[in-house]
Amino acid sequence: MAQVPAIRTVGLTKHYGKTEALNDLDLQVEQGEIFGFLGPNGAGKTTTIRSLLNYITPTSGSAQVLGMDAATQSVELREHISYQPADYSMYENLTGGQFLQYFANLRGGVDVGYVHELAERLGADLGKKISDYSTGNKQKIGLIQAFMNKRQLVILDEPATGLDPLVQQELQRMYQEVQDDGRTVFLSSHTLSEVERVADRVGILRQGRLIVVERVDDLKRKAIRRLDIEFENDVAASVFEGVNGVRSVTARGPHVSVSFDGPVGDLLRVVVDHDVLNIHSREADLEEIFLTYYRSDAATGARAGDVVEEAMPDVG
Amino acid sequence: MTTDAIVPLSWYKRLSVRSLLAKSLWDRRTMTLLIGIGIGLMALLVTGMFPSLEEALVDFDMGQGVTDLLGGASLATPEGWLSAEVWSIVAPFGIVALVMIDGARSIASEEEERSIGLLAANPIGRIRILRDKSIALVVHALIAASLIGLFSWVSILIIGLDMDASKMWAATLHLAMLGFMFAGTTALVSTIVGKRTHAILIVFGIAGVAYILAAMLPLFEGAADWAKISPWFYYWGDNPLVGGVNWGYIGIMAAITAALFVAAGYLFTKRDLPG
Numbered sequence: 001m002a003q004v005p006a007i008r009t010v011g012l013t014k015h016y017g018k019t020e021a022l023n024d025l026d027l028q029v030e031q032g033e034i035f036g037f038l039g040p041n042g043a044g045k046t047t048t049i050r051s052l053l054n055y056i057t058p059t060s061g062s063a064q065v066l067g068m069d070a071a072t073q074s075v076e077l078r079e080h081i082s083y084q085p086a087d088y089s090m091y092e093n094l095t096g097g098q099f100l101q102y103f104a105n106l107r108g109g110v111d112v113g114y115v116h117e118l119a120e121r122l123g124a125d126l127g128k129k130i131s132d133y134s135t136g137n138k139q140k141i142g143l144i145q146a147f148m149n150k151r152q153l154v155i156l157d158e159p160a161t162g163l164d165p166l167v168q169q170e171l172q173r174m175y176q177e178v179q180d181d182g183r184t185v186f187l188s189s190h191t192l193s194e195v196e197r198v199a200d201r202v203g204i205l206r207q208g209r210l211i212v213v214e215r216v217d218d219l220k221r222k223a224i225r226r227l228d229i230e231f232e233n234d235v236a237a238s239v240f241e242g243v244n245g246v247r248s249v250t251a252r253g254p255h256v257s258v259s260f261d262g263p264v265g266d267l268l269r270v271v272v273d274h275d276v277l278n279i280h281s282r283e284a285d286l287e288e289i290f291l292t293y294y295r296s297d298a299a300t301g302a303r304a305g306d307v308v309e310e311a312m313p314d315v316g
Numbered sequence: 317m318t319t320d321a322i323v324p325l326s327w328y329k330r331l332s333v334r335s336l337l338a339k340s341l342w343d344r345r346t347m348t349l350l351i352g353i354g355i356g357l358m359a360l361l362v363t364g365m366f367p368s369l370e371e372a373l374v375d376f377d378m379g380q381g382v383t384d385l386l387g388g389a390s391l392a393t394p395e396g397w398l399s400a401e402v403w404s405i406v407a408p409f410g411i412v413a414l415v416m417i418d419g420a421r422s423i424a425s426e427e428e429e430r431s432i433g434l435l436a437a438n439p440i441g442r443i444r445i446l447r448d449k450s451i452a453l454v455v456h457a458l459i460a461a462s463l464i465g466l467f468s469w470v471s472i473l474i475i476g477l478d479m480d481a482s483k484m485w486a487a488t489l490h491l492a493m494l495g496f497m498f499a500g501t502t503a504l505v506s507t508i509v510g511k512r513t514h515a516i517l518i519v520f521g522i523a524g525v526a527y528i529l530a531a532m533l534p535l536f537e538g539a540a541d542w543a544k545i546s547p548w549f550y551y552w553g554d555n556p557l558v559g560g561v562n563w564g565y566i567g568i569m570a571a572i573t574a575a576l577f578v579a580a581g582y583l584f585t586k587r588d589l590p591g
Binding site: 055056057075076079084085087088089090091094095097099101102103104105106107115116145 | 320321322323325329330332333334335336339429430431433434435436437438439440441586588589590
């Protein structure tokens with residue numbers, strides 16, 4: 001029998017008055033995945049999560065979590081998920097240990113040894129009062145809370161906030177362990193590098209709309225790459241106009257940066273018509289891909305297949 | 317799963333995080349005890365002053381309006397004196413302040429500060445969240461009212477005032493019911509506005525206006541019956557220190573309380589939460 005998806009939304013829509021926080025979201029996340037949910041603040045990521053947890057009632061559409069209806073079976077489904085919100089406060093008068101004990105008790109107990117293991121790995125001091133913690137240390141306690149119960153679906157909203165790079169690396173190992181265990185991580189973030197390293201697939205939200213869901217590798221393959229070229233003499237951006245695959249060009253005297261997708265051959269033929277001193281190819285990272293998807297058409301004038309010239313005035 | 321403690325905790329700290337209800341009861345314990353014992357000690361002091369002031373108070377004419385406010389008891393009687401000095405203003409406003417601040421911090425603050433996001437992610441429904449917090453609110457009101465009643469009762473016995481000390485428990489019951497009513501009001505307002513300061517101001521406004529209505533309407537000819545629209549009327553309209561428990565009024569206060577909590581629960585399940 002096929003496994004039910006970890007998350008499935010159909011036409012999920014949430015309006016606040018005239019503001020469209022989320023629009024017609026169709027999303028499916030399979031069990032055992034690490035799914036990156038990307039978008040800048042206000043894109044609708046947290047609204048999606050809040051709908052999955054039944055904190056808010058969608059304007060239309062439906063959501064299922066592990067085969068359970070998010071609206072009508074919310075208490076039951078919460079048995080199987082854990083969650084760390086992006087923006088929350090903790091009970092400042094408790095120590096980290098008391099806080100975790102409270103949340104462990106709300107779920108009927110916890111593997112104490114595993115809590116201590118997580119605390120050690122993240123470098124969290126459970127004996128201090130939460131009011132005395134730094135932002136990063138509060139985040140660590142929140143993360144332990146989300147991981148300690150070993151639920152089927154772990155939903156994390158901006159989990160790396162305030163964490164130093166070493167702790168972020170440890171966190172990535174923790175995602176991997178959840179996946180190795182056959183469980184699912186739904187990782188909402190605008191820290192693209194974090195998602196890029198760990199996610200199997202990513203979904204990118206823009207202004208409440210899901211604009212793409214792809215495997216990270218596929219997304220990179222299709223992505224715009226960049227050539228930084230240093231010519232012997234000044235070269236105008238207009239030289240690259242109409243070249244197959246070129247998306248945008250920035251020229252500053254002899255330094256030219258070209259963004260392109262698809263085969264590089266046509267572009268190289270134009271390049272070698274001039275005297276080239278140096279050429280550097282950069283593989284697109286998710287940041288660039290994300291910005292490509294996210295940048296509004298109005299701001300860039302860019303569409304697939306168009307050539308956009310962002311030529312700078314020649315200097316000297 | 318184990319039941320071992322994550323960190324070593326004293327028994328009472330361990331108990332305080334045992335469940336949502338336990339934590340809700342533990343929170344605001346200091347304020348509950350301060351209000352209960354503080355007003356109780358004041359009652360002790362006021363009771364002790366009565367024998368030396370009794371004669372002077374015989375000739376003191378307060379006017380019918382104030383006498384009505386004291387449930388018809390003369391200031392020269394222990395019942396009237398204790399009504400004026402403790403039970404008609406200080407004790408009820410103390411209890412209302414307690415449930416107002418307690419409820420707003422327990423329910424609205426959880427939402428305002430977004431700790432509800434973590435709490436509601438656990439397998440507990442919204443109704444249970446509100447239920448446990450409301451139970452704690454009611455228990456706090458009951459503890460504070462009982463402390464005030466206990467101190468007052470002991471004071472009467474120690475000083476030896478010429479009144480039925482058992483009536484103090486009738487007043488305590490009315491006081492607790494008043495607390496429950498405003499606990500329900502606070503729960504309802506907190507679930508609607510979701511902001512602590514707003515909730516406190518609104519409930520304070522409701523309590524103040526209702527008190528003025530109960531105090532002032534009987535002074536106007538033909539308007540006395542309208543005082544029944546105020547919850548304060550059912551608290552002290554028929555001075556329990558004189559007449560004992562008015563079960564009809566207790567029933568009305570219980571019904572209002574239940575209606576307020578039910579409305580709060582309904583709204584809390586229907587509205588969007590942050591987190």
